[in-house]
Amino acid sequence: MTAHTPARTPARVPPLIRVLRAREASLLLILAVLVLSTAALNPRFLSAQSLRDLALNVAIVALVVVGQTLVLLMKHVDLSVSSVLGLTAFLSGALFVARPDLPVPLVFAAGIGIGALLGTVNGLLVAYGRVPALVATLGTLYVFRGIDYAIVQGGQITASQLPSAFSAFASGSIFGVPYLVLLVLTVMIVFSVYLRAYRAGREYYAVGSNVEAAHLAGIHVHRRVLTGFVLSGAIAGLAGVLYLARFGTVDAAAGSGLELQVIAAAVVGGVAITGGVGTVAGAGIGALLLGVIGSALVALRAPAFWQQAIQGALLLLAISIDIVLARRSARALQERSHR
Amino acid sequence: MTNKPVRTLLGWEAALIGLVALALLGGSLLHDAFLTGANLSNLSSNLVEIALIALTMTLVVIAAEIDLSVASIVGMCSALLGVLWAAGVAMPLALFLTLVLGAAAGFVNGWLVTRLGLPSLAVTIGTLALYRGLAYALLGDRAVADFPPLWTNLGFGTVPGTQIPIPIVAFAVLAVITAVALHATPFGRALYAIGANELAARFSGLRVERTKLVLFVLSGLMSAFAAIVYTFRFSSARADNAVGLELAVIAAVLLGGVSIFGGRGSVIGVIAAVFLIGIIQNALTLADVPNEILTIVTGLLLILSVLGPNLAARVRATRERRAHASATKGGAL
Numbered sequence: 257m258t259a260h261t262p263a264r265t266p267a268r269v270p271p272l273i274r275v276l277r278a279r280e281a282s283l284l285l286i287l288a289v290l291v292l293s294t295a296a297l298n299p300r301f302l303s304a305q306s307l308r309d310l311a312l313n314v315a316i317v318a319l320v321v322v323g324q325t326l327v328l329l330m331k332h333v334d335l336s337v338s339s340v341l342g343l344t345a346f347l348s349g350a351l352f353v354a355r356p357d358l359p360v361p362l363v364f365a366a367g368i369g370i371g372a373l374l375g376t377v378n379g380l381l382v383a384y385g386r387v388p389a390l391v392a393t394l395g396t397l398y399v400f401r402g403i404d405y406a407i408v409q410g411g412q413i414t415a416s417q418l419p420s421a422f423s424a425f426a427s428g429s430i431f432g433v434p435y436l437v438l439l440v441l442t443v444m445i446v447f448s449v450y451l452r453a454y455r456a457g458r459e460y461y462a463v464g465s466n467v468e469a470a471h472l473a474g475i476h477v478h479r480r481v482l483t484g485f486v487l488s489g490a491i492a493g494l495a496g497v498l499y500l501a502r503f504g505t506v507d508a509a510a511g512s513g514l515e516l517q518v519i520a521a522a523v524v525g526g527v528a529i530t531g532g533v534g535t536v537a538g539a540g541i542g543a544l545l546l547g548v549i550g551s552a553l554v555a556l557r558a559p560a561f562w563q564q565a566i567q568g569a570l571l572l573l574a575i576s577i578d579i580v581l582a583r584r585s586a587r588a589l590q591e592r593s594h595r
Numbered sequence: 596m597t598n599k600p601v602r603t604l605l606g607w608e609a610a611l612i613g614l615v616a617l618a619l620l621g622g623s624l625l626h627d628a629f630l631t632g633a634n635l636s637n638l639s640s641n642l643v644e645i646a647l648i649a650l651t652m653t654l655v656v657i658a659a660e661i662d663l664s665v666a667s668i669v670g671m672c673s674a675l676l677g678v679l680w681a682a683g684v685a686m687p688l689a690l691f692l693t694l695v696l697g698a699a700a701g702f703v704n705g706w707l708v709t710r711l712g713l714p715s716l717a718v719t720i721g722t723l724a725l726y727r728g729l730a731y732a733l734l735g736d737r738a739v740a741d742f743p744p745l746w747t748n749l750g751f752g753t754v755p756g757t758q759i760p761i762p763i764v765a766f767a768v769l770a771v772i773t774a775v776a777l778h779a780t781p782f783g784r785a786l787y788a789i790g791a792n793e794l795a796a797r798f799s800g801l802r803v804e805r806t807k808l809v810l811f812v813l814s815g816l817m818s819a820f821a822a823i824v825y826t827f828r829f830s831s832a833r834a835d836n837a838v839g840l841e842l843a844v845i846a847a848v849l850l851g852g853v854s855i856f857g858g859r860g861s862v863i864g865v866i867a868a869v870f871l872i873g874i875i876q877n878a879l880t881l882a883d884v885p886n887e888i889l890t891i892v893t894g895l896l897l898i899l900s901v902l903g904p905n906l907a908a909r910v911r912a913t914r915e916r917r918a919h920a921s922a923t924k925g926g927a928l
Contacts, residue, residue, distance in 0.1 A: 388855045394897060402890030567728060571721045
């Protein structure tokens with residue numbers, strides 16, 4: 257046995273410095289520069305209406321990213337979120353069409369419940385069936401979407417079929433902030449606290465950092481993985497109901513391709529796909545950054561067909577810078593602890 | 596002991612080939628038109644792009660990397676081919692430049708992965724957006740469709756005197772080359788070593804970075820070739836060609852028994868998987884089974900391909916443990 261080196265307590269860092277050093281701070285800085293320079297070139301970018309549209313556009317991606325973060329933290333991935341969202345969006349719409357007098361919260365509960373059920377399938381496959389998450393959720397991405405198509409049969413739900421109570425929720429706001437956005441913010445705060453301050457929340461980081469160590473430390477790894485996928489499914493289910501509220505029109509293709517946007521937002525927001533690193537706030541800022549880039553290009557009247565290319569290049573740049581910076585700070589940390 | 600993984604692998608490939616035979620049989624019972632030359636010709640040309648890209652994707656995944664940008668490279672290269680042809684560039688030169696663009700796109704992926712050390716999943720999600728965006732930047736929402744029959748015949752024509760589609764011949768040649776390269780050359784063995792344990796491969800003197808860079812370039816090049824086939828087959832160059840194809844390719848590769856963690860898999864298994872999906876799709880379409888059922892079947896096959904062996908292994912382990920326990924019960928313990 258080698259001698260133990262005494263665990264060194266890190267020097268106290270003033271809170272302000274700590275905040276500035278946080279990953280989220282650099283993202284916010286990029287965001288601020290982007291917003292201010294766009295606004296300088298086109299003041300209408302900061303108008304109430306344009307901000308409202310931006311917030312609504314980002315809200316659904318930002319919500320799904322919360323669940324994806326839980327899964328990514330454990331070094332897994334959930335590709336099926338887009339199909340879960342599409343399926344719950346249609347089913348909750350169909351529920352309204354069948355029973356227009358149904359209370360709105362009940363439909364929300366149904367959406368979340370269906371999502372959780374679909375998430376359970378993923379969780380069981382990954383945790384107990386030992387199917388790699390990428391394979392399992394790519395499979396269920398197809399299966400859930402196929403079920404969606406089979407149920408929808410080429411039909412669609414339109415805004416006029418939805419009861420007025422739901423439409424009122426969809427378009428309502430407090431002090432100009434849409435209910436939809438408030439709901440998403442609430443979920444983000446709840447999960448931030450859950451991940452930060454609760455034992456269960458910390459377990460996601462432990463599992464993603466080192467499964468063996470987590471197991472030895474007495475964490476029920478399988479159960480934690482299952483819970484993560486169930487929550488990711490439930491959140492995608494909630495996002496499905498919000499999708500219905502936001503767009504009113506839902507067909508079988510709703511949300512297709514969203515999974516890559518969501519993972520991109522998480523990665524830009526500093527959630528490591530190698531597990532164990534990331535926060536809900538960071539992931540949310542990642543989603544916001546991608547949304548702002550999109551609408552800034554519109555506000556700056558970038559040529560329409562170039563917008564996606566520019567967005568792609570910026571996404572790539574953000575991912576590269578983020579990972580290179582993270583590695584540098586990790587190395588600095590290592591050197592400091594060796595000194 | 597050492598050949599156990601090899602044995603289970605052969606088991607899965609044998610099972611896949613059996614399933615292909617079963618699907619052929621089922622298809623012929625389901626519909627009279629199934630086992631006709633015309634239908635089989637149609638069937639195989641429909642899956643040729645997926646089959647082509649699956650070849651290089653197999654190599655990439657065996658080396659424990661992934662390339663999600665392949666479908667966007669197809670779109671970008673198809674758009675370039677259209678733009679060049681519309682601008683009056685001679686076809687051989689246009690084709691050459693298309694292949695160069697594909698290789699360059701692959702090089703960018705490989706460079707970001709090997710030089711900056713970024714995870715390939717993150718890099719290729721980024722380039723998936725970038726290359727598709729460049730496709731739109733090149734061609735907008737226009738379509739170039741006036742390709743000369745001399746060239747489009749290469750896309751949807753058949754070998755004279757037979758009903759074998761010309762692209763399938765190209766695929767067969769490339770499949771043999773890929774299989775030999777993977778299973779019988781030092782390059783191929785290096786991929787397994789890198790995928791199984793990158794650190795050990797590095798310490799054994801394998802040039803990990805260069806090998807991976809080559810892989811991504813090959814993946815881009817193959818996607819460009821698939822773009823040419825796609826463009827000629829439909830006689831249409833559009834920026835949104837082959838959207839979403841990457842998931843179909845990856846599904847086929849994983850179904851073919853390639854481990855997503857790298858180090859395991861074979862070309863034969865992947866080819867069998869591509870054809871299995873294609874045959875089922877075709878048979879169901881002929882039998883008027885709605886397309887969504889096929890989506891569900893593909894997904895289930897993908898899950899079962901991993902879940903099945905896992906559960907079998909667990910049952911076997913439990914049984915062995917029980918047998919072991921009962922055998923030692925009478926002993927001195």
